[in-house]
Amino acid sequence: MDRTTKSKRLLKRSLEEITVKVDAYFEKIEAKYGSHRVAKYPCPHCQGEIKALRPEETGEVWDSMVQCNLCGKLHFKVIDK
Numbered sequence: 001m002d003r004t005t006k007s008k009r010l011l012k013r014s015l016e017e018i019t020v021k022v023d024a025y026f027e028k029i030e031a032k033y034g035s036h037r038v039a040k041y042p043c044p045h046c047q048g049e050i051k052a053l054r055p056e057e058t059g060e061v062w063d064s065m066v067q068c069n070l071c072g073k074l075h076f077k078v079i080d081k
């Protein structure tokens, strides 16, 4: 197996492990605060569903550089209530 194939497999396995943790985290958030606190949007690269915590206060805006837990590519996210 060449190095590129091996590193792609390691990244895929790592992303799968992170996705399990992300799903568990957002299940707890939805149970505790309600589904309105969880924003869902398509990844601009793979179109997979990404979840993010939504601000509680109207007018509050959160931004960050994000790595998709499904494809591993980066994008910039801006979320408001």
Ligand SMILES: [Zn+2]
Residues within 6 Å of the ligand: 043, 044, 045, 046, 047, 048, 068, 069, 070, 071, 072, 073
């Ligand atoms: Zn993606």
